Amino acid sequence: MKLYDSRRAPNPRRVRWFMAEKGIEDVEIIDIDIFGGQHRTPDYLARTGLPNVPALEIDATTTITESVAICRYLESVYPEP
């Protein structure tokens, strides 16, 4: 899985904190330059559907957005702790 992140943005930070608290380390983090407009490129929009971070790419066909939805999905995959 890949997490599309932007280091200075608060919503992806919520997901990073959640992953840190749970010890999730096998999600690849990809930094998106939202100040440079990288989240509005055709490639990013084709992957995520929305010009927002965070987005979690689960596989080649499924990406979810919304920080709380991403945390809930991760909780379902990594129920412990």
Ligand SMILES: N[C@@H](CCC(=O)N[C@@H](CS)C(=O)NCC(=O)O)C(=O)O
């Ligand atoms: N409700 C969404 C909000 C996502 C959101 O607004 N992300 C901001 C960064 S914190 C963003 O992508 N902004 C880019 C823009 O507005 O162009 C969530 O919780 O994930």
